[in-house]
Amino acid sequence: MTQAKPRAKKLPLKERYALLTRDLDWEPSYVEREKLFPYTSYEGIKIHDWDGWQDPFRLTVDAYYKYQAEKDKRLYAVLDGFAQSQGHLGLADASYLNAIKLFIQGVTPLEYAAHRHFAYLARYLEGPAPRFAALCQSIDELRHCQTQIHTISNYNKYYGGFHSWSKMHDRVWYLSVPKSLFDDAMSAGPFEFLISISFSFEYLLTNLLFVPFMSGASFNGDMPTMSFGFSAQSDESRHMTLGLEAIKFLLEQDEGNVPIIQAWIDKWFWRAYRMSALVAAMMDYMLPKPVMSWKEAFELYFEDQMLGGLFPDLEYYGIRPPRHVEDAIAEKDHLSHQVYKILHNFSFAAAFTTQTPGVEHSAWLSEQYPGTFDELYKPVWDKHARTEAAGGRIFFQGLPQLCQVCQIPMVFTEPDDPTSTSFRTSSFRSETFHTCSDGCKWIFDREPEKFVQAWLPVHQIYQGNCGGPSVPEVLDWYGIQEGDNGEYKGSPDQRSWAEWHSGAPKQGS
Amino acid sequence: MQYELRYQVIEAKRQSYQNVIDRFGDQPATRYQEATLDVEPRENFHYRPTWAQDRELYDPRYSALRLTDPYTYADPRGFFYTPYVTNRAGLHDEFGKTLSYLEDRELLVTLPEAWRSVLGSVVIPLRHYESGCQLVSVTGARFAHGTSLAQCCTFAAFDRIGNAQMLSRVGIAVAGGVGDVLTTAKQEWLDGAHLQPLRRLVEEIMVADDWAEGLLAIDHVDSLLFPAMYSGLDEKALLGGAGAYSLVAQYLTTWFADQRRWLDALVAAWRGDPEHGPSNTEHLDRIAATWRPRAEEAVGALSAVVADRLDGVAA
Numbered sequence: 001m002t003q004a005k006p007r008a009k010k011l012p013l014k015e016r017y018a019l020l021t022r023d024l025d026w027e028p029s030y031v032e033r034e035k036l037f038p039y040t041s042y043e044g045i046k047i048h049d050w051d052g053w054q055d056p057f058r059l060t061v062d063a064y065y066k067y068q069a070e071k072d073k074r075l076y077a078v079l080d081g082f083a084q085s086q087g088h089l090g091l092a093d094a095s096y097l098n099a100i101k102l103f104i105q106g107v108t109p110l111e112y113a114a115h116r117h118f119a120y121l122a123r124y125l126e127g128p129a130p131r132f133a134a135l136c137q138s139i140d141e142l143r144h145c146q147t148q149i150h151t152i153s154n155y156n157k158y159y160g161g162f163h164s165w166s167k168m169h170d171r172v173w174y175l176s177v178p179k180s181l182f183d184d185a186m187s188a189g190p191f192e193f194l195i196s197i198s199f200s201f202e203y204l205l206t207n208l209l210f211v212p213f214m215s216g217a218s219f220n221g222d223m224p225t226m227s228f229g230f231s232a233q234s235d236e237s238r239h240m241t242l243g244l245e246a247i248k249f250l251l252e253q254d255e256g257n258v259p260i261i262q263a264w265i266d267k268w269f270w271r272a273y274r275m276s277a278l279v280a281a282m283m284d285y286m287l288p289k290p291v292m293s294w295k296e297a298f299e300l301y302f303e304d305q306m307l308g309g310l311f312p313d314l315e316y317y318g319i320r321p322p323r324h325v326e327d328a329i330a331e332k333d334h335l336s337h338q339v340y341k342i343l344h345n346f347s348f349a350a351a352f353t354t355q356t357p358g359v360e361h362s363a364w365l366s367e368q369y370p371g372t373f374d375e376l377y378k379p380v381w382d383k384h385a386r387t388e389a390a391g392g393r394i395f396f397q398g399l400p401q402l403c404q405v406c407q408i409p410m411v412f413t414e415p416d417d418p419t420s421t422s423f424r425t426s427s428f429r430s431e432t433f434h435t436c437s438d439g440c441k442w443i444f445d446r447e448p449e450k451f452v453q454a455w456l457p458v459h460q461i462y463q464g465n466c467g468g469p470s471v472p473e474v475l476d477w478y479g480i481q482e483g484d485n486g487e488y489k490g491s492p493d494q495r496s497w498a499e500w501h502s503g504a505p506k507q508g509s
Numbered sequence: 510m511q512y513e514l515r516y517q518v519i520e521a522k523r524q525s526y527q528n529v530i531d532r533f534g535d536q537p538a539t540r541y542q543e544a545t546l547d548v549e550p551r552e553n554f555h556y557r558p559t560w561a562q563d564r565e566l567y568d569p570r571y572s573a574l575r576l577t578d579p580y581t582y583a584d585p586r587g588f589f590y591t592p593y594v595t596n597r598a599g600l601h602d603e604f605g606k607t608l609s610y611l612e613d614r615e616l617l618v619t620l621p622e623a624w625r626s627v628l629g630s631v632v633i634p635l636r637h638y639e640s641g642c643q644l645v646s647v648t649g650a651r652f653a654h655g656t657s658l659a660q661c662c663t664f665a666a667f668d669r670i671g672n673a674q675m676l677s678r679v680g681i682a683v684a685g686g687v688g689d690v691l692t693t694a695k696q697e698w699l700d701g702a703h704l705q706p707l708r709r710l711v712e713e714i715m716v717a718d719d720w721a722e723g724l725l726a727i728d729h730v731d732s733l734l735f736p737a738m739y740s741g742l743d744e745k746a747l748l749g750g751a752g753a754y755s756l757v758a759q760y761l762t763t764w765f766a767d768q769r770r771w772l773d774a775l776v777a778a779w780r781g782d783p784e785h786g787p788s789n790t791e792h793l794d795r796i797a798a799t800w801r802p803r804a805e806e807a808v809g810a811l812s813a814v815v816a817d818r819l820d821g822v823a824a
Binding site: 009015023062073112119131139149153156157159160163167176479500 | 516517519521522523524525526527528530540543544547548549550551552553554555556557558559560566567589590591594595597598601602604605636637639640643644647648650651656659660663664666667670671673674677678681685686687688691695698699708709712713715716
């Protein structure tokens with residue numbers, strides 16, 4: 001028989017968590033605080049009480065290791081099984097992988113950038129609690145980058161376009177859209193980074209930027225990517241709560257923070273929204289089995305959930321919906337079509353392939369975009385289809401002009417007139433700079449010193465910095481290999497797919 | 510005897526990503542290689558950082574220590590995210606079980622008085638030291654040049670919070686489930702004369718401009734502190750009725766052995782670099798000359814207190 005012991009005392013959970021995290025911090029007395037945290041004053045944000053930060057989640061290190069190790073064990077089991085069973089043969093179609101090419105070239109490097117720069121926040125934010133939250137996010141983002149590399153590694157063995165994702169992110173024209181966005185955030189101060197990535201990117205627009213790839217995977221038989229998406233979900237929900245806590249904390253600390261943060265929301269909504277144009281094109285044109293149209297996703301995830309749900313809450317703090325949001329709403333019927341047209345025209349210089357939508361696909365687009373598709377975009381695709389039926393393929397000759405801010409070719413039309421292209425110009429140091437919209441012009445005019453620094457791919461080609469003056473030289477410098485680019489029909493991917501699915505007679509047929 | 514399962518074979522067009530093929534030829538690559546090599550962006554950065562206008566977002570100039578090609582360095586542990594968290598989940602799980610055992614039997618609450626005093630005023634305060642080390646390591650997670658180096662720093666930073674939490678949980682256990690010992694230990698960290706050389710040293714390292722110098726300065730402290738405070742007290746603890754301390758200290762010793770593996774390999778890579786080796790060696794020697802004596806002084810002050818308090822207990 002054992003004797004009953006006096007009950008051990010127990011710390012309340014919140015107090016215990018504080019002892020294991022923020023209480024580790026101390027006020028330095030041998031060095032100046034300003035020297036230890038040199039970057040928290042120059043953006044004008046005022047924090048009076050770092051202890052006012054409410055931990056949005058309580059995860060100790062031992063629990064973190066345990067959960068994450070278990071999740072990864074399950075994820076890698078899926079990856080191994082998929083690889084061993086040649087699971088790629090069960091995809092909806094090989095053309096689906098164009099979406100995943102865009103993903104590893106465009107998104108995976110952003111996970112890596114987030115990993116590195118949340119480490120910056122984990123070093124330089126003054127409050128120990130947000131520093132720890134940033135440290136967790138930093139290591140999570142490394143997880144996402146690396147699990148994506150491993151998820152896609154198997155596709156890379158059998159299909160084109162995946163093989164040089166890292167180099168391509170540094171060099172290829174359409175990838176300067178996501179790269180410049182993250183470079184913009186990382187080169188800003190710590191608070192702007194927090195609002196741009198934690199709030200605008202992870203919270204405000206994550207369902208339009210990141211999630212569509214995962215949903216597309218689940219609809220198109222891409223079990224590894226879908227499993228990755230599910231596996232990242234609990235991490236992402238921590239990141240989203242961090243974004244929301246960050247903005248509330250900054251707004252509550254000082255009234256003077258409100259206009260600064262409002263301007264960042266204005267800027268970063270438009271920055272991230274413009275980048276989502278690539279996702280819009282992917283959703284409407286690259287998925288053999290579509291999930292939902294861009295327009296529907298925008299209405300559900302942005303108009304209903306954010307404008308209808310989040311912003312009324314933020315009104316209490318004096319925050320209004322982002323500037324230029326009405327332009328985004330006005331172009332929801334046009335965005336994906338205009339951007340895919342560009343990708344289609346220039347895919348000879350891309351590390352994915354494109355194709356003219358077929359009859360069924362066109363019918364789906366007509367249904368999704370009753371007001372615009374038949375009138376404005378279908379005629380263009382019909383023309384392509386006629387050319388292709390005669391054995392041709394139209395590619396645009398020459399190089400497009402890029403927006404100085406978002407770096408997307410200047411293809412967008414005026415919000416109130418879909419037949420005229422929107423051009424804006426600004427003058428700075430007696431030079432003229434071109435932007436694609438009121439949103440991008442506003443961003444340029446606010447920080448011209450920053451945006452004149454942009455590494456614009458087309459300018460760089462003209463200046464001879466991209467391998468040489470001819471298209472083959474540039475493609476070579478991009479790391480694009482024969483058949484990665486151009487038209488899908490007849491491409492190596494399409495031919496291999498047809499070959500792998502032909503041959504053996506079917507029993508019972 | 511094996512049975513013969515037939516499965517579909519499709520010839521791969523390539524075995525790995527192109528950057529890995531460029532380095533090692535077209536052969537199957539490890540997950541460590543694919544997750545590490547050439548992942549950090551190299552060129553065509555769009556804007557200069559507002560917080561360091563004379564640098565690029567990724568730039569070898571954040572440290573005086575350089576590698577011609579950062580990917581000639583590989584973590585000898587082969588850690589990318591998954592093996593890292595899997596390994597540490599094991600370490601912390603074992604630690605948790607040990608701690609529960611000690612708590613259930615009240616073996617930390619009932620430590621001999623001299624040992625309680627050593628823990629309360631020397632060992633538990635080191636959770637703040639660990640926290641400072643986290644700040645130093647995470648600087649490398651941001652500024653190290655090359656994914657191969659930066660991810661080691663990231664893991665080290667997370668490790669240090671793990672160490673701090675292990676020490677904190679020991680402190681809570683020593684107090685019988687409450688935070689009192691942590692409170693007095695923090696006071697010691699802030700005011701105890703014996704801890705001031707260490708605290709001053711850590712604070713000065715925390716503001717080092719060069720992330721690698723900070724990391725190495727901490728390592729000079731670690732390589733004296735860990736043997737002195739954990740493995741080095743083992744025998745005394747076992748003989749002096751403080752076996753419970755030996756049981757928890759072993760996890761910090763295990764961690765430190767693991768930390769040595771990647772860091773020693775990195776120092777060797779810096780010294781042996783074909784282009785930067787001589788200049789790296791000069792910097793490494795300067796770093797040692799600057800920080801080693803300070804580390805000796807700081808750890809010496811702690812060892813003196815430990816010896817004093819345990820005097821007569823284990824003798």
